[in-house]
Amino acid sequence: xxxxxxxxxxxxxxxxxxxxxxxxxxxxxxxxxxxxxxxxxxxxxxxxxxxxxxxxxxxxxxxxxxxxxxxxxxxxxxxxxxxxxxxxxxxxxxxxxxxxxxxxxxxxxxxxxxxxxxxxxxxxxxxxxxxxxxxxxxxxxxxxxxxxxxxxxxxxxxxxxxxxxxxxxxxxxxxxxxxxxxxxxxxxxxxxxxxxxxxxxxxxxxxxxxxxxxxxxxxxxxxxxxxxxxxxxxxxxxxxxxxxxxxxxxxxxxxxxxxxxxxxxxxxxxxxxxxxxxxxxxxxxxxxxxxxxxxxxxxxxxxxxxx
Numbered sequence: 001x002x003x004x005x006x007x008x009x010x011x012x013x014x015x016x017x018x019x020x021x022x023x024x025x026x027x028x029x030x031x032x033x034x035x036x037x038x039x040x041x042x043x044x045x046x047x048x049x050x051x052x053x054x055x056x057x058x059x060x061x062x063x064x065x066x067x068x069x070x071x072x073x074x075x076x077x078x079x080x081x082x083x084x085x086x087x088x089x090x091x092x093x094x095x096x097x098x099x100x101x102x103x104x105x106x107x108x109x110x111x112x113x114x115x116x117x118x119x120x121x122x123x124x125x126x127x128x129x130x131x132x133x134x135x136x137x138x139x140x141x142x143x144x145x146x147x148x149x150x151x152x153x154x155x156x157x158x159x160x161x162x163x164x165x166x167x168x169x170x171x172x173x174x175x176x177x178x179x180x181x182x183x184x185x186x187x188x189x190x191x192x193x194x195x196x197x198x199x200x201x202x203x204x205x206x207x208x209x210x211x212x213x214x215x216x217x218x219x220x221x222x223x224x225x226x227x228x229x230x231x232x233x234x235x236x237x238x239x240x241x242x243x244x245x246x247x248x249x250x251x252x253x254x255x256x257x258x259x260x261x262x263x264x265x266x267x268x269x270x271x272x273x274x275x276x277x278x279x280x281x282x283x284x285x286x287x288x289x290x291x292x293x294x295x296x297x298x299x300x301x302x303x304x305x306x307x
Contacts, residue, residue, distance in 0.1 A: 032076040032078055036070055036072040036073075037070060040068065040070075041068070042057070045074070045076070059075040128177055129176050130174060130175055130176060132172075132174075133174045137168055141156070144174060150174075150175050154175065158172075158173050159173055180269065181225040182225065182271075185233075186269075189233065193233040196234060197266075198255040199252070199253065199254075199255050199259075200237050200251060201213050201216050201255065202250075207302075209300070212301040212303060214266050214271075215271075215279070215298075215303065216262075217265070218271040219305065220233060220236055221266055222276060222277045224236050226277055229277070237251070272300060278294055278307070279304060281303055281304075294306035295307045
């Protein structure tokens, strides 16, 4: 009987303990490390961290008559209690072994293949007209994109470039869809054609004002891009019975600096003639009756420019 009561007592105590543990509020003990500063004292620290002086002494093995010094590192014991209503918000972290399915041996070589991701084409280049261009000193993609009225991204995709680096002498493709016909001429003209244009300007208009010399160059270019004349500078200039310097040999004279400047200005799009394809000097021209059948656009110096 006594033995049975003892066993019953043990069982009741076990149930009581389990119930107490099940409903107990978790308490975590946290240790803070505090570095002693000038003016600190144990009583101030105890008040600051809501602990007793004895707790600080015990945590740091400090004797009753031992003082703290600036720079000492003290353990400040802290108890943190989690309220019952927030217990479900806390869980223990278990590190996931993401490489558990892979096994690699030490001191072994493994070959891997890294596929280069190819960027999808962002622009439709199917209808793009281009010209071949050789990189000159000082060229860069920014200036070329600006000059050809396009973007750096289009130039990079058109030439399969991974970055903005271009080298002297490289040949690249440049789009001409956004250029005027004269701008295309400017970028495609050969050195021989440029020299020939300057010689024609010098032979026809070296006594005229600068704007008049640009106007003569503009007439040549207007014929090249027109539909009733040859489509290149050489054939336009040497077309029979069109320009007196070709007939009298002055086309072979060496141009001066002004003639070169006028040729360059005309190629860059300057056109004081408003699109004229003909011009003549009323004081020296023969067969003036024919010129009078054309529409006069402007007179510059001694030359009358017509369409």
